[in-house]
Amino acid sequence: MKTADRAARLYTWLLRLYPETFYNQFARDMSADFRDGHAAARRDGLRTRLSFTARSYGDLVVSLLSQRLDTERFVIWRMSVLVALAIWAVAVGVASLEWSHGPASPWFLMQLGVAVTAGATLTIAIALRTHNPS
Amino acid sequence: MTPLTPAVFHILLALAAGDRHGYGIMQDIAEHTNGALKMGAGTLYGTIQRLMDAGMVREVESPPPETLRDERRRHYRLTPAGRRALDAEVHRLEGLIRVARGVRGHSRVKG
Numbered sequence: 001m002k003t004a005d006r007a008a009r010l011y012t013w014l015l016r017l018y019p020e021t022f023y024n025q026f027a028r029d030m031s032a033d034f035r036d037g038h039a040a041a042r043r044d045g046l047r048t049r050l051s052f053t054a055r056s057y058g059d060l061v062v063s064l065l066s067q068r069l070d071t072e073r074f075v076i077w078r079m080s081v082l083v084a085l086a087i088w089a090v091a092v093g094v095a096s097l098e099w100s101h102g103p104a105s106p107w108f109l110m111q112l113g114v115a116v117t118a119g120a121t122l123t124i125a126i127a128l129r130t131h132n133p134s
Numbered sequence: 135m136t137p138l139t140p141a142v143f144h145i146l147l148a149l150a151a152g153d154r155h156g157y158g159i160m161q162d163i164a165e166h167t168n169g170a171l172k173m174g175a176g177t178l179y180g181t182i183q184r185l186m187d188a189g190m191v192r193e194v195e196s197p198p199p200e201t202l203r204d205e206r207r208r209h210y211r212l213t214p215a216g217r218r219a220l221d222a223e224v225h226r227l228e229g230l231i232r233v234a235r236g237v238r239g240h241s242r243v244k245g
Contacts, residue, residue, distance in 0.1 A: 032206050033157045033175045059174025067180060074210040106136075 005019055007053055008035050012059075050128040080126040088119030138223045141173060141181045146190065146212060146220040153194050155207035156182070182210060190216030 011034045015027040034056055039050035069076070095112045138146070148162035149155055152236040156178055162174050185191040212220070 022179075022183065025210075026175075026243055029156050029207050030175040030179060031162065037160075049155070055172060056174055059176045063174070063176025063180050067176075 008038060011056065011060065014060055014064075019067055022067050022071075033087075077126065081123055084119055084123040084126055087117065089125065091115035091119060135222055135226070136225060138219065139181075140171065142185065143223055144171065145178070145185065146216055146223075147182055149191060149210060149212040149219055150217065153209045155205065155209050159210070163243055165178045185216065188215075189213055190219055204245070218220070 008031070012027075012031040015023060015030055018027065037052055037056065038049065042047040091112065095108075098108060135149045144166065145159055147166065151162070154162065156175065159180060159182075160173055160175070163171055186193070190213055190241060191210050192213055194211045200233045
């Protein structure tokens with residue numbers, strides 16, 4: 001198999017990693033663009049061809065991450081809130097265990113206050129930031 | 135109005151000349167910038183997707199019957215909203231150039 005074919009096949013295969021809607025809408029054109037661009041770069045010599053290939057793959061990785069982040073934004077937001085809530089729940093759980101052994105010390109109450117406030121602030125901050133990404 | 139990003143500006147500019155498919159837009163951009171800006175396909179189609187969502191670009195149902203026709207590819211067209219955004223950006227850049235020229239002329243006279 002020729003190098004050009006391998007590069008195009010790999011590029012076309014990697015396009016499958018894009019979100020489904022983006023893939024269905026643009027993958028065919030992107031694959032055709034890569035093949036035509038690669039063929040044109042070949043005529044200009046090895047250096048141009050390598051530069052084109054490196055640029056195309058680099059662009060694919062960056063735009064793939066960008067598309068995935070856009071698509072998965074709600075999932076990332078939900079996971080972040082769940083993690084923050086889990087930290088909060090652990091803090092409250094530790095506090096209740098401590099309380100079951102007798103009256104808590106002022107130092108412990110202060111630490112608990114900081115943990116609960118940090119958990120609440122983190123949850124609110126993540127919720128606001130992810131729902132308002134701009 | 136918020137300035138357009140270079141990618142958006144160059145795509146709108148390429149489409150202002152007529153309907154294009156993605157590869158045609160890429161070639162136009164390379165030509166307009168003397169090869170300084172070579173946009174990758176991922177960046178191009180990601181931006182086109184956002185422009186379509188914003189109503190500035192739309193897909194053309196039937197490709198134009200010219201040399202740019204390519205059955206394999208989707209073709210895109212600038213909408214009136216896209217043209218307004220492009221005109222506003224060109225106007226903004228013209229103002230910027232006027233100011234820059236004025237400042238440079240003033241500093242030359244002083245120097």
